[in-house]
Amino acid sequence: MRAMLCHRHGGVEVLEPGQLPDPVPAADEVVIDVRACGLNFPDVLMIAGKYQVQPPLPFAPGAEVAGVITSCGSAVTALSPGQRVLAYCGHGGLAEKVRVPAAQVLAIPDTMPFEEAAAFLLTFGTSWHALKQRAALQPGETLLVLGAAGGVGLAAVALGRLVGARVLAVASSAEKRALVSAHGAHEVRDYDDLRGSIAEFTGGKGIDVVFDPVGGPLFEQALRSCAWNGRALVIGFASGEIPKIPMNLPLLKGASIVGVFWGSFVGREPGAADENHRELLEHYAAGRLQVHVGASYPLAQAAEGLALLSGRGAMGKVVITL
Numbered sequence: 001m002r003a004m005l006c007h008r009h010g011g012v013e014v015l016e017p018g019q020l021p022d023p024v025p026a027a028d029e030v031v032i033d034v035r036a037c038g039l040n041f042p043d044v045l046m047i048a049g050k051y052q053v054q055p056p057l058p059f060a061p062g063a064e065v066a067g068v069i070t071s072c073g074s075a076v077t078a079l080s081p082g083q084r085v086l087a088y089c090g091h092g093g094l095a096e097k098v099r100v101p102a103a104q105v106l107a108i109p110d111t112m113p114f115e116e117a118a119a120f121l122l123t124f125g126t127s128w129h130a131l132k133q134r135a136a137l138q139p140g141e142t143l144l145v146l147g148a149a150g151g152v153g154l155a156a157v158a159l160g161r162l163v164g165a166r167v168l169a170v171a172s173s174a175e176k177r178a179l180v181s182a183h184g185a186h187e188v189r190d191y192d193d194l195r196g197s198i199a200e201f202t203g204g205k206g207i208d209v210v211f212d213p214v215g216g217p218l219f220e221q222a223l224r225s226c227a228w229n230g231r232a233l234v235i236g237f238a239s240g241e242i243p244k245i246p247m248n249l250p251l252l253k254g255a256s257i258v259g260v261f262w263g264s265f266v267g268r269e270p271g272a273a274d275e276n277h278r279e280l281l282e283h284y285a286a287g288r289l290q291v292h293v294g295a296s297y298p299l300a301q302a303a304e305g306l307a308l309l310s311g312r313g314a315m316g317k318v319v320i321t322l
Helices: 041-048 114-118 121-134 151-163 174-182 194-202 217-224 248-253 262-268 270-285 299-310
Strands: 002-005 016-019 029-039 064-072 084-088 097-101 105-107 142-145 166-170 187-189 207-212 226-234 256-259 293-298 317-321
Touching (some): 029 084, 029 114, 029 121, 029 299, 064 114, 084 097, 084 114, 114 317, 121 151, 121 207, 121 226, 121 262, 121 270, 142 151, 142 194, 151 174, 166 174, 166 194, 187 194, 194 207, 194 217, 207 217, 217 226, 217 248, 262 270, 293 299
Parallel strands (some): 142 166, 142 207, 166 187, 293 317
Antiparallel strands (some): 002 016, 029 317, 064 084, 084 105
């Protein structure tokens, strides 16, 4: 089968077209005919050899897919060939077929396009886990979303609004800010004078929850603007810089710095993760959540899609179609 392969670590340009054997499911696995694969920043880190979990070389990146089940292992009873599904595979999604543990596969609504399904799980799953389990965001609280025009950022804006929080979103360009505004943020600002924007939005009280997939100096600025008992969510470091925080700041604010690692959450707390994901699909089916696919590319141009993502040019999700 066709695949885009990483034979050596480096920039996204190291990806090369190649062939892999057709997968055969183990007893608890299914094989999916991949129709679309969502790209995520961890794919870029994995290709660079910098992610927390590294597959052996060579490998096909691509952590989330949507498609049709073609075969099931002998122990799989809740899924069947022919079903339209999305799945979290960790890697291997940039290929014509992928095998995935059945526990990481969800049937999708008939009305859900494969491109949207492939763009759904990691962004909304991460954001919902962050806001629900890690921050315990409450109605009426204030939520700051940095990098709000990216996949997880847009999801956080929509979910914060759904919870009943007041959402201040930050994005770097007028085009991105217009997109974020259309997805429900109460107010959208640029990065100039972030602390001033927070003070104005909260009437000087400080922000209750910070959602930060960007990292770098922005995290410290946001933490300095937290309210008492604020929660600063560490989602990732799209800026390429891991912040170094003066630890007197959380002490003075009575604030918490809270890590969010959705992939580990799925493995360690499968019951809670499954409940989250089913809630999200119910919200989607009811029309309460929309997926924004900002760009799509064919399999042979996967490196271009990853370059758009790593260069922080993506608006919403970037998807590879097969």
